[in-house]
Amino acid sequence: MEQVAITLTVPAARLIHAGRQRTLLLEEVETLFASDTLIVDECRHLVRRGRITVPLMGRPVLLALARMLAEAWPQDVSRDALIERVFRTRFADDSHRARLRVEIGRLRQHLRGHVGIKATRRGFTLAPGPGMEVAVLAPPVDGKHAAMLALLADGEAWSSSALALALGASQRTVQRALESLARAEKVQCFGQGRARRWLLPPIPGFTTTLLLPAPLPGG
Template sequence: MDSLITAAARALAAGDPLGALNRVALREDAPALALRGIAMAQLGDFDRAKALLRRAARGFGAREMVARARCIVAEAEVALASRDLGWPAKALDAARVVLEEHGDTANAAHARYLAARRLLLIGRLDDAEQALATPDPALPPALRAAHALVAAGIAIRRLRTGPARAALVRAGQAAREARIPALMLEVESASRVLAAPAARLIARGAERPLLLEEVEALQDRPALIVDACRHVVRGAGATVTLATRPVLFAIARALAEAWPGDVTRDALVARAFRAKEADESHRARLRVEVGRLRAALRSLAGIGATQRGFTLVPRAAEVLVLARPVEERHAAVLAFLADGEAWSSSALALALGASQRSVQRALDALAASGKVQGFGRGRAQRWMTPSVPGFTTALLLPAPLPE
């Protein structure tokens, strides 16, 4: 490793991509191409970064397996930063194996954290937790911060605020030790999730925002909870899932929001069937759906008929509705775009478990109302919220620094 490559690598480790480019911008050898690719990624030019890293991998040749593996890991991180979640995970796993076999524990650990972070983004929490091995205290501070951020993300999604706070504290300490501004900003952004409203509580006609720790505390409350975030009804140790039965859930939520009062038949028809005017066919269908809901909730609550409509008769002492902080037709898409990163429609579809065409229609509707903006064309098109700045993650060095 010559002096310019070493100096450029040190500049990247300190979060100075321009300083790195000043040293290797005119060079075409494989180590310089790899460093240039990482520098371009830190500057936000992900397409150029991917092209440079691929050229570097080809330039290292078949005999330099470790260097090629490091380039593959770096390209995987660029793909993750650009929310290209369809990037082949098998290639990353193969690169990790090569790095482990050749004793490059730091880059192997980084590959493992990238795999866990991808699994976290697409909602596979069990797999992400399994991929997240115990961190080695000897690892560089930036990698320890990355590990703690993934651990915090898993804890947040599992509604474990105590472990999430502890992980974020560890991430903050490691980021300050690493002295990488972008990493410190990423930890700060993740920490704000715990101080922002995570849901709304609706009870007896009133509503108030809830922090994540308050949502966690709600899980142990002896009440009948209609959870509009997950489309389930739970209470007394039992949970009834209505995610695939939207009409039943709409009726259950309407009854829960009105409890201890009742809901008129016309109001239930409008809520469940989105009908402007209720006719006799709507009322007949409502009776059928209420019967189905009564059967589904029989272990948790009953549904009584009143002169005007129907009322909920819970087994618990109170009825609560847990709703999303912002509710609109495409709230789930907005929730993913709120991280400030640029997402492709295919990545959003993978994360949401929806069809890409449905996601594209949602993005077009949100763009028409000015809530999101797109840039690029075709498969290179990316979407993001216009008001939230994004920060590129600190990227992997293609080779360990000399002592």
């Protein structure tokens, strides 16, 4: 009972809305979910509005685009800024701009009927319906490997292949990140070969278990 009480009184996520951010308790997250706000939920890798959800797990580019657009709303985001952050390059060329148009088109298809995406002179902006608010729900902590650490913080043992599937990354990329985190003593593993599993103790002071999706098969 003491652990449950602690879970309900520590930050469960960060709310980013109209250029500001603050931490939310679990009760506040539930209130947000019950509202009419369009939420880019990075904790569960989806976009949601009330009971309607649009899964983006395994689509990291679309999720990153959605977050940037939601963070900037009601302002737009320049094409160069989107390309730099999502494609991780500062030197945008015609191929990057063409790929951005393709990915924005895919995001439009996923969000059709929920929120529009309008092209502006310098980039793109979300176009929600009248009176609709837009927000981002992000993990309590941020950083290079924040999403991976948040998944591992659910207390379950994950395989590198399950992590790769959940994060939308290659298994080799995930393996390198895990090895780096292991050297920093932030994760631990057991087993060998395909039976190897990774985990870490829950992050002190943060509630992640109740926000994260259930482990995928093989995790």
